[in-house]
Amino acid sequence: MIEQTSGDLHAALTAVGVGAQRIAALWWPSLWICTLVFCAVIAGLVLALTRRGRAQDGSTAAADDGDRRARLPIAAAVAVSVGLLVVLMALSVGADRALAKIDAAGAVEIEVIGHQWWWELRYRDPDPSRSFVTANELHLPAGRPVLLKLSAADVIHSFWLPTLAGKRDLIPGSPATLVLRVDTPGRHRGQCAEFCGLQHAHMGLLAIVETPAAWAAWAERQRRPAAPPGDARAARGLALVEQGSCAMCHNIEGTRANGVHGPDLSHLASRERLAAGTLANEAANLAAWITNPHRYKPGVTMPALTYPAADLDAIVAYLSELE
Amino acid sequence: MKALASTPVRRNSVPPTPEDRALLDATWRDPPGFRGWCMAVNHKSIGRRFIITAFVFFAAGGLLAALMRWQLAVPDNHVLGPDTYNQIFTLHGSTMMFLFAVPVMQAVAVYLLPLTLGARAIAFPRMNAYAYWVYLFGGLLLFAGFVFDAGPDAGWFAYVPLSGPEYSPGKRVDYWAQLITFTELSALLEAIIIVTTVMKLRAPGMTLTRMPLYAWAMLVTACMVIFAMPAVMFASTALLLDRLVGTEFFNPGEDGEPLLWQHLFWFFGHPEVYLIFIPGLGFMSAIIATFARRPIVGYVPMVLSLVATGFLAFGLWVHHMFATTLPDAGKDIFTISSMLIAIPSAVQIFCWIATLWLGRLEFRTPLLFVLAFFVILVLGGLTGLQLASVPLDLQLHDTYFVVAHLHYVLIGGAVFPLFGACYYWFPKFTGRLLDERAGRWHFWLWFVGFNLSFFPMHLLGLDGMPRRVYTYPAEMGWGTLNLLATAGAVLLAAGVLVFGGNVLRSLRHGERAGPDPWRGGTLEWATESPPSPANFDALWVVHSAYPLWDPQPMARVSGLATSHREVLVTTPGVARPDTRVIFPDPSPWPLAAALATAVLFVGSIYTPWAVVWAMIPVAATLTAWFWPSARETAEHLDVERAP
Numbered sequence: 001m002i003e004q005t006s007g008d009l010h011a012a013l014t015a016v017g018v019g020a021q022r023i024a025a026l027w028w029p030s031l032w033i034c035t036l037v038f039c040a041v042i043a044g045l046v047l048a049l050t051r052r053g054r055a056q057d058g059s060t061a062a063a064d065d066g067d068r069r070a071r072l073p074i075a076a077a078v079a080v081s082v083g084l085l086v087v088l089m090a091l092s093v094g095a096d097r098a099l100a101k102i103d104a105a106g107a108v109e110i111e112v113i114g115h116q117w118w119w120e121l122r123y124r125d126p127d128p129s130r131s132f133v134t135a136n137e138l139h140l141p142a143g144r145p146v147l148l149k150l151s152a153a154d155v156i157h158s159f160w161l162p163t164l165a166g167k168r169d170l171i172p173g174s175p176a177t178l179v180l181r182v183d184t185p186g187r188h189r190g191q192c193a194e195f196c197g198l199q200h201a202h203m204g205l206l207a208i209v210e211t212p213a214a215w216a217a218w219a220e221r222q223r224r225p226a227a228p229p230g231d232a233r234a235a236r237g238l239a240l241v242e243q244g245s246c247a248m249c250h251n252i253e254g255t256r257a258n259g260v261h262g263p264d265l266s267h268l269a270s271r272e273r274l275a276a277g278t279l280a281n282e283a284a285n286l287a288a289w290i291t292n293p294h295r296y297k298p299g300v301t302m303p304a305l306t307y308p309a310a311d312l313d314a315i316v317a318y319l320s321e322l323e
Numbered sequence: 324m325k326a327l328a329s330t331p332v333r334r335n336s337v338p339p340t341p342e343d344r345a346l347l348d349a350t351w352r353d354p355p356g357f358r359g360w361c362m363a364v365n366h367k368s369i370g371r372r373f374i375i376t377a378f379v380f381f382a383a384g385g386l387l388a389a390l391m392r393w394q395l396a397v398p399d400n401h402v403l404g405p406d407t408y409n410q411i412f413t414l415h416g417s418t419m420m421f422l423f424a425v426p427v428m429q430a431v432a433v434y435l436l437p438l439t440l441g442a443r444a445i446a447f448p449r450m451n452a453y454a455y456w457v458y459l460f461g462g463l464l465l466f467a468g469f470v471f472d473a474g475p476d477a478g479w480f481a482y483v484p485l486s487g488p489e490y491s492p493g494k495r496v497d498y499w500a501q502l503i504t505f506t507e508l509s510a511l512l513e514a515i516i517i518v519t520t521v522m523k524l525r526a527p528g529m530t531l532t533r534m535p536l537y538a539w540a541m542l543v544t545a546c547m548v549i550f551a552m553p554a555v556m557f558a559s560t561a562l563l564l565d566r567l568v569g570t571e572f573f574n575p576g577e578d579g580e581p582l583l584w585q586h587l588f589w590f591f592g593h594p595e596v597y598l599i600f601i602p603g604l605g606f607m608s609a610i611i612a613t614f615a616r617r618p619i620v621g622y623v624p625m626v627l628s629l630v631a632t633g634f635l636a637f638g639l640w641v642h643h644m645f646a647t648t649l650p651d652a653g654k655d656i657f658t659i660s661s662m663l664i665a666i667p668s669a670v671q672i673f674c675w676i677a678t679l680w681l682g683r684l685e686f687r688t689p690l691l692f693v694l695a696f697f698v699i700l701v702l703g704g705l706t707g708l709q710l711a712s713v714p715l716d717l718q719l720h721d722t723y724f725v726v727a728h729l730h731y732v733l734i735g736g737a738v739f740p741l742f743g744a745c746y747y748w749f750p751k752f753t754g755r756l757l758d759e760r761a762g763r764w765h766f767w768l769w770f771v772g773f774n775l776s777f778f779p780m781h782l783l784g785l786d787g788m789p790r791r792v793y794t795y796p797a798e799m800g801w802g803t804l805n806l807l808a809t810a811g812a813v814l815l816a817a818g819v820l821v822f823g824g825n826v827l828r829s830l831r832h833g834e835r836a837g838p839d840p841w842r843g844g845t846l847e848w849a850t851e852s853p854p855s856p857a858n859f860d861a862l863w864v865v866h867s868a869y870p871l872w873d874p875q876p877m878a879r880v881s882g883l884a885t886s887h888r889e890v891l892v893t894t895p896g897v898a899r900p901d902t903r904v905i906f907p908d909p910s911p912w913p914l915a916a917a918l919a920t921a922v923l924f925v926g927s928i929y930t931p932w933a934v935v936w937a938m939i940p941v942a943a944t945l946t947a948w949f950w951p952s953a954r955e956t957a958e959h960l961d962v963e964r965a966p
Binding site for chain 1: 404405409478482485489490575576580581582617621624648651654655658663666669672673674676677678681684694698701708709711712713714715716719720721722785786787789791792795798799
């Protein structure tokens with residue numbers, strides 16, 4: 001069977017983020033210790049089963065001095081087990097302390113809000129006018145710490161990018177934080193790790209780590225209001241978005257579409273995927289998604305919308321311009 | 324009162340006469356016919372029903388698992404939609420945990436404990452029947468919900484707020500919450516029955532230090548049930564109240580606390596794992612001793628390990644919550660307590676290996692299943708150590724790694740020993756041996772199928788595949804390993820079919836077993852197979868942990884009534900004869916009371932008033948159950964007075 005694998009990293013042991021690296025550094029010794037113990041137990045068992053030189057008459061030994069003879073080997077095996085356990089405990093606590101010490105000084109601050117079934121990402125800036133909102137695609141500057149403030153709008157979700165850091169639950173009513181630091185540019189995929197209802201399977205998250213300069217440029221583009229429609233067709237698309245059902249849920253900065261329930265669409269065309277990682281962001285997929293989102297994500301909150309072909313074209317044309 | 328024609332009191336002699344035997348059979352047998360079937364209180368009738376019901380639920384849960392594996396075999400599959408899949412995985416977990424794993428262990432104990440302790444009956448026989456019916460009705464409720472598209476879909480752990488009124492409208496989660504109430508009520512009653520049986524109904528001379536390790540395991544399990552189950556019963560009731568009458572226990576918007584649910588659930592949920600596999604440890608000790616033909620090495624460390632596991636199991640529930648917002652420093656304490664529980668497990672494993680080393684081995688099917696424990700449970704225990712570590716758990720939590728881990732622990736620790744126990748005690752239950760060749764097929768299908776199915780899941784988890792997803796995209800590259808897992812599931816299903824076929828065939832055509840086909844050392848082998856209604860013609864007096872292997876013959880008890888259900892009660896510590904008690908006769912009222920209870924529980928899914936009006940039939944049936952009859956009272960006095 002041939003696997004199609006994208007270039008987005010998602011294996012916990014392909015650790016790129018500092019948090020994931022510190023965890024992977026604990027994984028290997030723990031795996032070796034556990035493998036050693038497993039092999040020792042199985043070896044002991046095999047030796048016990050294949051030992052020669054015992055009576056084979058099937059008679060019963062109700063009383064012999066076996067208990068006394070076995071006492072020392074059992075005590076020794078227990079002592080070794082306890083010793084290895086203490087090593088495991090120490091390694092674990094040490095790694096946990098190391099995780100807590102990832103420095104957040106000068107961090108980029110991002111609010112991550114879990115929704116059924118997408119991620120709202122609010123980039124914070126001390127200057128409120130420089131804050132901006134996006135969804136489902138996290139851009140991070142390489143080498144600079146990122147402070148994620150995690151919360152949930154509805155049910156419990158869990159934020160997990162395996163190659164960057166361990167997971168953290170988003171629990172309604174109890175906000176959490178997570179510090180990420182990734183030193184090399186790259187692409188990472190994660191998804192919600194806590195069962196959150198019908199479309200838990202389609203709550204993907206893409207993280208793109210860029211050089212600080214590229215990241216700053218990206219952030220600058222995200223801060224701008226949405227691009228005005230480039231031609232008459234797109235203008236018609238905008239009008240349909242503003243006057244139709246789209247604006248009930250979605251926000252497009254600089255237009256009269258100011259809904260708050262769905263993902264922000266101000267720069268939709270700059271994102272690679274649609275519907276939290278479910279579809280590639282292409283015009284055909286966008287049109288198909290608007291017409292029948294339940295085909296791809298049954299149960300999703302977005303309703304199926306019926307438009308005449310020309311109107312749908314216009315809406316897709318407009319949305320595709322929102323770089 | 325004599326006018327009511329009471330039965331004359333007769334007492335048994337030693338050695339027992341054929342007349343004693345006939346009288347005992349008549350006294351202890353459940354009445355015939357359908358009416359008698361509804362009135363049955365004999366622990367073997369109830370135990371048999373209980374075991375069969377639990378295995379039917381096991382098969383149903385397995386079928387659900389097969390459907391999930393079918394859906395996940397290839398990426399972007401559409402065999403099941405998300406709604407069906409979520410119901411199925413919720414039902415699979417709930418069935419296996421609440422309707423199979425805990426009940427089947429209690430069911431086997433209901434049949435086996437009185438035999439292995441040398442008793443005539445199980446304590447509180449009518450309550451035992453009631454507990455079975457309550458369990459049955461709870462299970463039927465859950466599956467009825469599923470059939471009528473009201474199958475719960477919030478996971479077997481039902482985390483709030485997802486399971487709360489806002490995000491799970493309709494009655495699905497209410498069915499789940501009431502299933503918990505049903506099965507936990509049953510489990511609690513059984514726990515009380517088991518503790519009482521072990522503490523008070525042991526054969527004379529069977530001191531605590533001579534009690535079979537299996538009985539110790541069940542004693543520890545039952546005590547754990549008593550402490551663990553109330554937490555989840557409270558949680559499920561609070562959830563039902565949130566959903567039905569608008570309390571706000573778990574609603575964060577009204578100062579409720581979603582994490583409270585997790586604490587309550589896992590305060591039960593983690594001990595649950597141990598109370599599923601500690602009975603398995605009991606099976607291990609019974610089977611290894613018999614097939615190594617020697618006592619288990621280290622009786623005292625074995626018992627202390629069981630007890631220590633029982634205590635430690637209550638101190639590590641937070642390791643299910645490492646990714647939540649609890650304070651970080653506290654989590655490390657739970658890392659340490661979670662790892663500590665490996666020590667009693669290690670002690671037991673080393674003692675068994677020493678027993679196998681010193682023993683004279685007979686490689687029969689029960690021993691094979693028990694040997695698989697060493698491979699599978701040990702591997703699952705070691706991944707458990709990794710999951711106990713906060714940093715590693717932050718990566719592994721809620722991924723397929725955990726799915727692999729928990730199946731290694733529960734199937735390796737409980738189901739393999741349980742199958743071993745089936746092969747081992749089947750001749751005692753039925754009088755016939757299961758077929759060895761089919762047993763070996765079953766074993767190898769399961770051993771290979773299990774590892775093929777679940778080992779790849781470790782790798783899937785490390786590769787970032789979360790649990791509880793109904794599908795996954797092809798570009799993640801999880802297809803091959805998932806397909807392997809599904810292939811393993813096919814082998815597991817084939818193994819279950821071989822087992823089922825073997826059971827059905829052996830019931831009629833199996834080799835006749837006789838009282839003691841394996842030359843076991845404990846008391847259940849000191850009576851015929853299947854045992855007579857009274858278990859033993861005359862009670863045995865015990866002088867060691869393996870009385871049948873004692874060089875000197877066992878003494879027997881004379882003078883117990885054969886004409887009445889008289890039971891010898893012994894003291895808890897040294898099992899000195901203490902008093903004689905008359906056990907209740909068969910009665911239809913436990914069934915009626917269970918039906919009334921079911922009406923109350925099911926009714927309260929729909930209206931809180933059901934708790935009020937359904938109390939009336941519950942009270943009525945319980946009153947009838949306990950209503951003293953003048954004839955019975957007179958007879959009991961007769962038995963007390965008669966020489």
